Amino acid sequence: MNTLLKIENLHASVGEKEILRGINLDIRAGEVHAIMGPNGSGKSTLSAVLAGRETFTVTDGSVTYDGRDLLALKPEERAWAGVFLGFQYPVEIPGVSNVNFMKAAVNEQRKQRGLEPLNAAQFLKLMREKMALVEMDSSFSSRGVNVGFSGGEKKRNEIFQMAMLEPRLAILDETDSGLDVDALRIVATGVNQLRRPDNAFIVITHYQRLLDYIVPDVIHVLYKGRIIKTAGKELALEIEQKGYDWIIQESE
Amino acid sequence: MELRLIHHPEGPQRIALEAGTAAEYLVLQDAAGATSATDWEIQLAEGARLQMVFLSLDGDTLRNCLRVSLQGRHASCDLAGLCLADGTQRMDYDIVLMHEVPQCHSTQLFKNIVGGQAVTRFDGLIKVVPDAQQTEAYQANHNLLTTETAKAFTKPQLEIYADDVKCSHGATIGRLNPDELFYLRSRGIPEKEARLLQQLAFCYEVLEKISAAEMREDLRQKIEERLRKMA
Numbered sequence: 001m002n003t004l005l006k007i008e009n010l011h012a013s014v015g016e017k018e019i020l021r022g023i024n025l026d027i028r029a030g031e032v033h034a035i036m037g038p039n040g041s042g043k044s045t046l047s048a049v050l051a052g053r054e055t056f057t058v059t060d061g062s063v064t065y066d067g068r069d070l071l072a073l074k075p076e077e078r079a080w081a082g083v084f085l086g087f088q089y090p091v092e093i094p095g096v097s098n099v100n101f102m103k104a105a106v107n108e109q110r111k112q113r114g115l116e117p118l119n120a121a122q123f124l125k126l127m128r129e130k131m132a133l134v135e136m137d138s139s140f141s142s143r144g145v146n147v148g149f150s151g152g153e154k155k156r157n158e159i160f161q162m163a164m165l166e167p168r169l170a171i172l173d174e175t176d177s178g179l180d181v182d183a184l185r186i187v188a189t190g191v192n193q194l195r196r197p198d199n200a201f202i203v204i205t206h207y208q209r210l211l212d213y214i215v216p217d218v219i220h221v222l223y224k225g226r227i228i229k230t231a232g233k234e235l236a237l238e239i240e241q242k243g244y245d246w247i248i249q250e251s252e
Numbered sequence: 253m254e255l256r257l258i259h260h261p262e263g264p265q266r267i268a269l270e271a272g273t274a275a276e277y278l279v280l281q282d283a284a285g286a287t288s289a290t291d292w293e294i295q296l297a298e299g300a301r302l303q304m305v306f307l308s309l310d311g312d313t314l315r316n317c318l319r320v321s322l323q324g325r326h327a328s329c330d331l332a333g334l335c336l337a338d339g340t341q342r343m344d345y346d347i348v349l350m351h352e353v354p355q356c357h358s359t360q361l362f363k364n365i366v367g368g369q370a371v372t373r374f375d376g377l378i379k380v381v382p383d384a385q386q387t388e389a390y391q392a393n394h395n396l397l398t399t400e401t402a403k404a405f406t407k408p409q410l411e412i413y414a415d416d417v418k419c420s421h422g423a424t425i426g427r428l429n430p431d432e433l434f435y436l437r438s439r440g441i442p443e444k445e446a447r448l449l450q451q452l453a454f455c456y457e458v459l460e461k462i463s464a465a466e467m468r469e470d471l472r473q474k475i476e477e478r479l480r481k482m483a
Contacts, residue, residue, distance in 0.1 A: 105436075
């Protein structure tokens with residue numbers, strides 16, 4: 001199968017501080033990759049760099065997405081190309097309603113792909129359908145983006161947005177953090193229903209728990225800005241039981 | 253309640269609400285190149301309620317000078333304003349709001365979006381006389397600068413001579429939140445549109461004060477058109 005995302009020797013810094021120190025990663029369509037690792041290992045930085053956050057400077061290496069130089073694209077251009085980042089800390093935007101936000105996003109992406117904008121009826125139907133997927137109450141649509149949402153509601157809103165936009169590469173940055181078991185199940189169900197042979201997921205998580213629900217093809221362990229171990233899904237359980245120390249020692 | 257529209261006020265304006273009456277006013281200034289200085293004398297008798305929104309959306313030099321006097325108990329005055337200034341425009345609000353008797357209520361919410369080399373000025377004073385116990389008075393002025401050369405001056409002031417009151421005043425001057433901007437762009441909304449959404453969101457709080465839904469939607473569109481031209 002074709003490689004959807006190819007990361008080669010990726011180095012990235014914040015100011016003087018180097019956070020990513022040579023990441024290599026190949027992801028093919030249809031795959032789910034989990035990235036685990038202790039706090040401060042660079043997991044969130046990797047997702048932010050892939051989404052185009054300007055706080056980070058790429059100092060070396062390359063990222064090829066669907067044959068294109070991903071790093072040359074603006075954040076919105078990455079979204080048009082089918083990249084989606086589920087935020088660890090979704091941003092509250094008072095005054096912008098969820099419905100207007102999603103309408104602007106969906107129709108802009110359609111425009112960029114040469115499709116007609118959805119009319120009001122089509123849009124509302126799509127919105128209802130996707131909200132049901134994450135068990136979100138319809139009253140959320142008129143509220144400000146994430147304003148007054150609980151932690152779990154914010155994460156469900158991320159999955160809802162992902163469902164609306166149908167990305168080809170979704171990066172979920174600790175979507176499970178701060179979720180109770182019910183919310184976790186809802187989020188995971190949403191993700192599983194969106195898995196297709198032509199898309200791929202990068203699931204960043206601290207806990208094995210999420211990977212009980214979203215079963216990955218591959219697990220990578222990130223430590224000090226490098227991937228120090230890559231293995232199958234059984235690795236998650238081993239990490240849950242033994243922690244990261246043994247892997248870190250193995251790699252040193 | 254009927255909304256009274258004052259479009260391009262000319263000359264001194266006087267609003268006096270008699271005891272127990274209520275009124276809602278909308279002041280709209282949206283003529284490009286207009287210059288005006290308007291004095292507003294506003295008096296509220298016992299139990300009178302005034303809701304007033306000023307929209308200074310376009311103009312060359314606009315100055316509104318408000319002298320508000322709450323003269324009867326339980327009078328309530330809610331003032332809100334929005335300035336959209338760019339180019340070399342200048343928009344000033346000068347407000348003195350007097351709590352002359354006990355148990356009155358007032359709010360002020362004034363927001364400015366300042367681009368180009370424009371200058372806005374907010375000078376607002378709440379004065380609570382010694383007698384005016386159990387006053388509630390709140391004032392806020394928030395400024396959003398969209399260029400390096402835009403300027404906003406703000407001077408929120410409180411003078412309180414009574415000891416049993418609830419009052420606050422505050423001001424901010426800032427730029428668009430980069431986290432919000434990135435969030436919007438990451439969903440595929442182009443930078444220019446994302447900035448526009450953020451600016452509309454900034455205006456929303458003032459717009460919300462207008463109770464007539466149809467009028468509010470018309471004004472929202474007017475504000476959006478104006479912001480697009482400012483961009």
